[in-house]
Amino acid sequence: xxxxxxxxxxxxxxxxxxxxxxxxxxxxxxxxxxxxxxxxxxxxxxxxxxxxxxxxxxxxxxxxxxxxxxxxxxxxxxxxxxxxxxxxxxxxxxxxxxxxxxxxxxxxxxxxxxxxxxxxxxxxxxxxxxxxxxxxxxxxxxxxxxxxxxxxxxxxxxxxxxxxxxxxxxxxxxxxxxxxxxxxxxxxxxxxxxxxxxxxxxxxxxxxxxxxxxxxxxxxxxxxxxxxxxxxxxxxxxxxxxxxxxxxxxxxxxxxxxxxxxxxxxxxxxxxxxxxxxxxxxxxxxxxxxxxxxxxxxxxxxxxxxxxxxxxxxxxxxxxxxxxxxxxxxxxxxxxxxxxxxxxxxxxxxxxxxxxxxxxxxxxxxxxxxxxxxxxxxxxxxxxxxxxxxxxxxxxxxxxxxxxxxxxxxxxxxxxxxxxxxxxxxxxxxxxxxxxxxxxxxxxxxxxxxxxxxxxxxxxxxxxxxxxxxxxxxxxxxxxxxxxxxxxxxxxxxxxxxxxxxxxxxxxxxxxxxxxxxxxxxxxxxxxxxxxxxxxxxxxxxxxxxxxxxxxxxxxxxxxxxxxxxxxxxxxxxxxxxxxxxxxxxxxxxxxxxxxxxxxxxxxxxxxxxxxxxxxxxxxxxxxxxxxxxxxxxxxxxxxxxxxxxxxxxxxxxxxxxxxxxxxxxxxxxxxxxxxxxxxxxxxxxxxxxxxxxxxxxxxxxxxxxxxxxxxxxxxxxxxxxxxxxxxxxxxxxxxxxxxxxxxxxxxxxxxxxxxxxxxxxxxxxxxxxxxxxxx
Amino acid sequence: xxxxxxxxxxxxxxxxxxxxxxxxxxxxxxxxxxxxxxxxxxxxxxxx
Numbered sequence: 001x002x003x004x005x006x007x008x009x010x011x012x013x014x015x016x017x018x019x020x021x022x023x024x025x026x027x028x029x030x031x032x033x034x035x036x037x038x039x040x041x042x043x044x045x046x047x048x049x050x051x052x053x054x055x056x057x058x059x060x061x062x063x064x065x066x067x068x069x070x071x072x073x074x075x076x077x078x079x080x081x082x083x084x085x086x087x088x089x090x091x092x093x094x095x096x097x098x099x100x101x102x103x104x105x106x107x108x109x110x111x112x113x114x115x116x117x118x119x120x121x122x123x124x125x126x127x128x129x130x131x132x133x134x135x136x137x138x139x140x141x142x143x144x145x146x147x148x149x150x151x152x153x154x155x156x157x158x159x160x161x162x163x164x165x166x167x168x169x170x171x172x173x174x175x176x177x178x179x180x181x182x183x184x185x186x187x188x189x190x191x192x193x194x195x196x197x198x199x200x201x202x203x204x205x206x207x208x209x210x211x212x213x214x215x216x217x218x219x220x221x222x223x224x225x226x227x228x229x230x231x232x233x234x235x236x237x238x239x240x241x242x243x244x245x246x247x248x249x250x251x252x253x254x255x256x257x258x259x260x261x262x263x264x265x266x267x268x269x270x271x272x273x274x275x276x277x278x279x280x281x282x283x284x285x286x287x288x289x290x291x292x293x294x295x296x297x298x299x300x301x302x303x304x305x306x307x308x309x310x311x312x313x314x315x316x317x318x319x320x321x322x323x324x325x326x327x328x329x330x331x332x333x334x335x336x337x338x339x340x341x342x343x344x345x346x347x348x349x350x351x352x353x354x355x356x357x358x359x360x361x362x363x364x365x366x367x368x369x370x371x372x373x374x375x376x377x378x379x380x381x382x383x384x385x386x387x388x389x390x391x392x393x394x395x396x397x398x399x400x401x402x403x404x405x406x407x408x409x410x411x412x413x414x415x416x417x418x419x420x421x422x423x424x425x426x427x428x429x430x431x432x433x434x435x436x437x438x439x440x441x442x443x444x445x446x447x448x449x450x451x452x453x454x455x456x457x458x459x460x461x462x463x464x465x466x467x468x469x470x471x472x473x474x475x476x477x478x479x480x481x482x483x484x485x486x487x488x489x490x491x492x493x494x495x496x497x498x499x500x501x502x503x504x505x506x507x508x509x510x511x512x513x514x515x516x517x518x519x520x521x522x523x524x525x526x527x528x529x530x531x532x533x534x535x536x537x538x539x540x541x542x543x544x545x546x547x548x549x550x551x552x553x554x555x556x557x558x559x560x561x562x563x564x565x566x567x568x569x570x571x572x573x574x575x576x577x578x579x580x581x582x583x584x585x586x587x588x589x590x591x592x593x594x595x596x597x598x599x600x601x602x603x604x605x606x607x608x609x610x611x612x613x614x615x616x617x618x619x620x621x622x623x624x625x626x627x628x629x630x631x632x633x634x635x636x637x638x639x640x641x642x643x644x645x646x647x648x649x650x651x652x653x654x655x656x657x658x659x660x661x662x663x664x665x666x667x668x669x670x671x672x673x674x675x676x677x678x679x680x681x682x683x684x685x686x687x688x689x690x691x692x693x694x695x696x697x698x699x700x701x702x703x704x705x706x707x708x709x710x711x712x713x714x715x716x717x718x719x720x721x722x723x724x725x726x727x728x729x730x731x732x733x734x735x736x737x738x739x740x741x742x743x744x745x746x747x748x749x750x751x752x753x754x755x756x757x758x759x760x761x762x763x764x765x766x767x768x769x770x771x772x773x774x775x776x
Numbered sequence: 777x778x779x780x781x782x783x784x785x786x787x788x789x790x791x792x793x794x795x796x797x798x799x800x801x802x803x804x805x806x807x808x809x810x811x812x813x814x815x816x817x818x819x820x821x822x823x824x
Contacts, residue, residue, distance in 0.1 A: 135810050370800075403794050405801045440796055470799025629799055635811025655814035665815055671822035690799055696821035705824050727794040732786040739791050753787035774784040 002066060006078045017062050020082065024058040024090070027102035033095055064089040119162045126154045135635075157188040164190040168533070173526040180640035182523055183496045183633050184530075185575075189241040191533050193542065194570060196242035196468050197490035199550055201252035204232055211235045212543045221263070222342070222386075225256030226349035230356040232550075233371045233407075239545040240490075243370030243408075247466035247486040249390075250375035250383040253349075257304065257382035260345050264338035265302040266292055271337075272330035277322055291317050304342065304381045306335055347389040354393055357406040368406055374445065374466045376412035376432070379424040387428050391442075395435045400770035401734045403727050409442035410467050413714055417447075430707070436723065437699040437706045438736070443467075443690070443722035446714050451683050455484050462487040467720045470629040471688035478616040478623075479568045488552030489569050491687065493530050495523045496575035496628040498637045499604075500657055503585035504645050509600065512586060513607065520574065520611045524623065527572040531621070535564030568621060573687035574612060575628030577637065578657035579605065580664045584650040591677060592663035602680055605661060609684045624687035627660030634659065660689070671695070672712055679716040691718055695725040698738045733762055734770045 004012045028034050038053045065085045069077050077085075083106055090099035125134055130146055164187055165174045176182045186195065208217040211231060219225045229252070233244045246252070266288060273284045291314065295301070300310045311331060318327045357371050375387055390409070398404055411432040412418075418425035432442050445467050447456060452465040455475050462485035467473055472491050477484045497519050506512045539546040539557050546563055549555030553566045580590040582604070583597040591598040608625050615623040634656035642652045658664045661681040663674050671693040678691045691713070699706045706723060713721045728739035732754065735745035746762055748754045763769050783789065794801055797812050808816065 402792075403801065405794075408799065408801075440794065440801055443799075632809065634815065635809060638811070654818065656811040659815075666818040666820060668820050669822060671824050674822055692796070694819055694821050696823075708824070722796065722799075724796050729792040729794070730786075731792060732789055739793075743791070748786050750790050751786075751788055753782045753785040756785055759785065772784060772786075772789075774780065775789055 002069060002075060002077060004076050005082065006076055008079055012076060017059070017066060020062040020065055020086065021055065021058040023105070024061050024086065024098075024102070025054050027090070027098045027105060028054055028058065028095075030101040030105065031095070031097040033097045061086070061089050061093055061095075064093065115162060115166060119159060122158045122162075123155060126151055126158065160188040160190070164188075170526070170529060172522065173529065176519075176522060176526075180637050181498055181501060181519065182526070183498070183636065184526065185494050185496065185628075185633075186241045190530060193240050193537070194242075194534060194567060195491040195493060196240055196244065196472060197236060197545060197551060198245045198247045198466055198468065198474065198486045198488065199232055199236060200248060200462070200487040201229055201232065201246055202248060202255065203487070204548065204550060205252065205255070209548045212547075219256060220259055222253065222256035222260040222346050222349045223352065225253055226353040227356070229253070230353055230360060233357065233369050234360055235544040235548075236550055237369035237371075239542045242472070242491065243372060243469035245372040245374065245466060245468035245472075245490075246407075247374050247464070248461045249373040250378035250387055251461050253386040254378060254380050254382035256349070257342060257346055257385050258301075261304050261338055261342045261382070262292075262302050264341040264345075265334050268334035268337040268341075269330055272333040273318075273322055273326070276326045276330055287321060288318070302334075302338070304339065304385065343385060343389070346385050347393060350386065350390040351393040351396075354390075354404050354407070355398060358398060358404050370469055371407035372410060372467065372469045373407045374410045374412060374464075376410075376425065376428065377414055377417050377447065377464055378461070379417065384425065384428065387425075388431065391428070391431045391435045394439055394441060397439070397736065400731070400772075401736055401768075402729060403439050403736065404441070408469055410445050410720070411436075411442040412445050412447055412464060413710065414447040415714075419711070419714060433703055433707050433710060434700065437703055437725070438727075440722070440724070440727055443720065444710050444713065445720045446718055448714060449682065449717050449719045451686065452719055460485075465719070467688065467690075471627065471690040471720060473686065473688040473719070474571050474622075474624075476622065476624070476686060477569060479621055483552065483569065488550065488554075490551075490571075492534060492567055492570040492572055493527060494573035494575050494626050494628070494687070495526055496577055496626070496630075496633060497523060498578070498641070498657075499576045500578040500581040500585060500651055501637065501641055501644075503582040504641065504648065504651065507585075509586055512582075512604075516604070516607070517611070520608065523574050524572075524611075524615050527574070527623075528619070531567075531572060534567060535562060537563050539563060571622040571624045571687055573624050573626040574608065575626035575660075575687070576605075576608065577628050577630045577633060577660055579661045579681075580658040581651045585648065590650070590664060590667070591661075592667045592669050592674070598677060601661065602684075605681055605684045609686070612686075625685050626687035627681065627685040627689040629690075630657070630659050633657075661685070662691070665694075671709055675709070675712055675716050675718060675721070679713075679718045682719040683717060689719055691721045693721070693723050695723055697725070699723065699725050700737075731770075731775075732772045733759065734766070734768075734772075 002015045005015050006012055034053060034057060041053050065082065068085045068089060069081065074081060086102060087099055090102060165178060168190060177184045205218055205228065208215060216228060216231065219228050229246065236244050269288050270281065270285050273279065273288065274281060295310065295313060300313055302310055315324070315327050315331060358368060360368060394404060394409065413429065417423055418429040420426060436442050445465055446452060447465050455463050457463045465475060466486040474489045474491060475484060475486050502515045502519060503512055506515050539554065539561050540559050545551050546554040546557065551566060552569045557563070557566065579601055583590045583601055587594065587597050587600060589597045591601040612623040612625045638652055638655065638657045645652060647653050661678060663669055663677060674693060675691060682689045693709055709723060726738050727736065729736045730739060730743040730746065730748060732748055733743060733746035735743055737744065742749045746754050746758060795816055797808065797816065802808060
């Protein structure tokens, strides 16, 4: 006799025949196989209800199940054995349809159980392994997976991914994602928000803004401008899953410098007059202040580079009270002091800004905001002061001389403005190269690349090209061609295609294109599905991004309005990785090795771009092609393909697929040739792109070569580029530069202590040396 | 000197190596995932 059963986890539980019957009842209900009998029973006015027919039949089958198990000698049957017996009893009892329903029900339960187990495994991995051991925790290098908040974030993220793949995605999209044909980026945020936004700071600062935790007034000083800029980035970061970018940092901060200078000039003028006339502050201040505000109403204000109109009028008016000689001297003093004070304040403001962006928290403290700032083309003296000081503080490094990780700085290069000797911002371009050669930032964006230049209207900073973070670019606007601008717009979502897999599967070029078309269509459909979900979100779901009018036209919406219309200004991007491996698979050579491959590469990427343009046309939205950065993806696709297809030399034989259209990192090629070969792909990838060059040694020792490379990028039609070089630091003596086996400053080898006397000796030589407090 | 004191002068202290991989800088290579670490190791320098 059966008195107990063994559950899946091994525990023995008392046997209860009703549990078997319950499952069988459900199967009968689903199959409808007993419906006739139930009807018949009811029509005969038989008092037996439908439940009774069902229950009695189910109990009969259950009894058969028990008999079957007992005859097999099972006294403590396992769950699986019971389920097998139910299937047999139903089939042999003549209930074929119900048997089928039961099998389906069983399969569904198994699937749900497996998903739950998979999720539980993932959560266990997150809980009990450190980031050092768990690749999952290092998926994104800028999130600290070991902290409490980082772990909580990971729980949420992994659970959300499970939920969306099971419940929200169309099965074909879900399958394509899980099997690694495509990768839906930021899947954990699938139904919640969009990727990123380019924040027009000038507009945001006008009249102040509300962070959701209090109102901030319009800033009145460069220091508060910079502080508020960081807060704006932080606030917006909490409404989106991607990075935040300031497209007009130079223009927006210049306003802060202007106000700062005006105030500094006034206070120094008062001081000078006090000293020269022996009058008190109470006597002088009201006179000067009144005059300045009257003049301001007529459009005359003190400016960083003094203007004659202001100077003359002020001199004339004040001379009436204080005498001409005194006033002229006072003006000279005030101009000099105000300039120096403003310059100093601006440096402090920029220093604090960079410090803030490297220390302030977003997303429950697990990471600093992903921030980018674009600048370089504003030639106003105030903006130049901002850029100079920002670059100088970047060069200096953080408190201990560390290289700042954020913000990503992007220096916009343009002929006639900063690229060549004689250009008004040429000095800043030179400084940018010097700083980048030491600190890896700024990167360089190229306004003159034809596909960037086509949008540019002088005097309209919103038409200047801007890049976000790792490469995102949003400027063209098929949805509304009258708004081809960067301000207030961003990417909505992006999904990448596993290009090498298509090549591995199809082998021939013709078939490759056929399958590529199928995949492009699949991704386009998936992006549209997600777009529909995003469109139903409301302004209140984005208190800062939409609530404060950061996103284009969101200021015209009410709190409860959906954002569907305004997000049409955003982009839907199709990305790709591993062009190099794709070409090796199709032709035997990648595009660095063979001209034929380069031709095919351009044909493939050109074809993808054409598809995006056609979809934009067909759907009236902004589809664009992205050279995917592949943060976590570089390893994911190849890992799956290795399992599926084995090791294919030059294709799946490494731990990563090559980034977007890049020439493989392991291939020996000159910097100039690499740039020339990659540049044509920049023109095609309108959702964003970047090219890197790897330099050996310390480029600060060869700035000429560094500049040459930037010039070559400009000439070749690169849109966005940067130069990599090793930046090492010895925390003990604070040396920054290239460190081989031993530190060039203190002579320390990795992991070994040096004599305390040596440190004291060095401190005399380098007074700014940080004090290292140890790591234990 | 105690172990803690020695640590202040560099015992057990490595060098920080900042690298850029997908446009972002990362404080030290330790935080990269396996694939990216492999990529960084494979990189060759480009002559001019």
